[in-house]
Every structure is written in C-alpha cells, then in structure tokens.
Amino acid sequence: KAGVTQTPRYLIKTRGQQVTLSCSPISGHRSVSWYQQTPGQGLQFLFEYFSETQRNKGNFPGRFSGRQFSNSRSEMNVSTLELGDSALYLCASSSEGNLNQPQHFGDGTRLSIL
Amino acid sequence: GENVEQHPSTLSVQEGDSAVIKCTYSDSASNYFPWYKQELGKRPQLIIDIRSNVGEKKDQRIAVTLNKTAKHFSLHITETQPEDSAVYFCAAYRGYQKVTFGIGTKLQVIP
Numbered sequence: 522k523a524g525v526t527q528t529p530r531y532l533i534k535t536r537g538q539q540v541t542l543s544c545s546p547i548s549g550h551r552s553v554s555w556y557q558q559t560p561g562q563g564l565q566f567l568f569e570y571f572s573e574t575q576r577n578k579g580n581f582p583g584r585f586s587g588r589q590f591s592n593s594r595s596e597m598n599v600s601t602l603e604l605g606d607s608a609l610y611l612c613a614s615s616s617e618g619n620l621n622q623p624q625h626f627g628d629g630t631r632l633s634i635l
Numbered sequence: 636g637e638n639v640e641q642h643p644s645t646l647s648v649q650e651g652d653s654a655v656i657k658c659t660y661s662d663s664a665s666n667y668f669p670w671y672k673q674e675l676g677k678r679p680q681l682i683i684d685i686r687s688n689v690g691e692k693k694d695q696r697i698a699v700t701l702n703k704t705a706k707h708f709s710l711h712i713t714e715t716q717p718e719d720s721a722v723y724f725c726a727a728y729r730g731y732q733k734v735t736f737g738i739g740t741k742l743q744v745i746p
Contacts, residue, residue, distance in 0.1 A: 564736040621667035
C-alpha cells in the first residue's frame with residue numbers, strides 16, 4: 522500500500538498570502554488529521570476529518586481551515602499568513618473504528634513565511 | 636484541555652544501556668497512548684502503543700507501561716543501539732483522534 526502523501530513538500534509564501542496543502546491518505550483510511558510541528562511548540566493538533574466531516578478541532582485560529590473530499594483526500598488552508606505560521610505541517614491517516622487507531626504520518630509540508 | 640508533560644527533554648546513554656522516557660497526562664478520559672519516533676528530517680513513526688485497559692506492552696527491546704491511577708506512562712528501550720538515536724514523542728488520545736503530544740525527548744545513543 523502506498524503511504525500517506527503530502528504535497529507540496531516545500532512552500533515559501535509571504536505574510537498576508539494564503540496557502541493550501543494537500544494530503545492523500547492510505548487507501549481505505551477515512552480518518553485524516555492535521556498537525557503543526559514547530560521547534561518551540563512541538564506537535565500540535567489542528568483538526569480531524571472523517572467521511573468529509575470535521576469531528577474534532579484543536580486550539581488554532583479560524584485562519585486555519587480544512588476539508589475532506591469523498592475520496593478521503595484532505596486539504597488544509599491557511600489564510601492571511603503570519604510569520605509564526607512557519608512550520609512543518611503533517612497529516613496522518615488511520616482506519617476507522619470505535620477506538621482510536623494507530624496513525625500513519627506523511628512526510629509533511631514545510632511552510633516558510635517571509 | 637489535556638496537558639501532557641514529557642521528561643527528560645534530552646537523554647544521552649551509552650550503547651547497550653537502557654533508556655526510559657516518562658509522560659504524565661491530565662485528562663482521565665484519555666484512552667490511547669502511543670509513542671512515536673522521529674528521525675531528523677523524517678516523518679514520525681509509531682513504535683509502540685497501549686490502551687487504557689492494559690498495564691504493560693512489550694515488543695522486542697521496546698516496552699510501554701501505563702499507570703492509569705497516577706496518569707503516567709513510560710517508554711523503556713533496552714540494549715540501546717546507535718540507530719535508536721532520534722526524538723521520541725508520547726501522546727494521549729481521547730475522543731475522535733483528539734490528541735495532545737508531549738514536547739519530545741531527544742535520545743542520543745553513544746557508541
């Protein structure tokens with residue numbers, strides 16, 4: 522099975538712009554979660570989608586949004602970019618179930634804000 | 636919200652020695668506790684996990700213990716090897732994949 526694929530791998534933007542990141546989960550996985558990783562804050566949960574519905578959300582401002590398509594692919598959008606948004610953005614997918622299932626991470630998109 | 640404290644932040648051990656990393660969580664509703672290994676420039680990878688109805692789990696040189704009463708869980712690596720050098724993250728999950736990660740422990744195994 523192919524792993525979790527994130528595109529693009531690297532992105533450079535300037536303050537005020539917006540950006541869209543893409544994540545294709547492992548085939549058959551319907552849960553997709555997004556995380557922000559920075560040296561100072563570590564790994565922080567952004568949101569989780571399952572069957573095109575956001576089921577859970579972390580403590581990030583409304584500038585961070587996402588969506589999931591019927592094929593389980595997910596996109597994350599950040600509007601009005603700030604310098605502090607520079608980070609590695611990771612997505613992870615897992616199979617469905619009543620219990621939390623192990624997550625499989627992608628390689629991430631490294632976003633740099635100038 | 637959930638708070639996960641992870642100690643130590645850095646750990647150096649001699650090859651062949653054991654390494655122990657500890658995490659404490661605050662939300663008693665957390666029910667799934669995985670450990671991830673992240674090598675420099677690579678994705679986090681699950682190395683072992685434990686659910687709240689189990690006290691201990693072992694996989695070769697790696698083991699995890701969970702004390703639900705005290706709300707802490709620990710990662711134990713025995714007979715450490717240089718390839719074990721990485722950053723290790725603990726995590727506490729509750730609800731639908733709602734997770735809080737520890738800040739990470741940088742493990743260095745000295746040959």
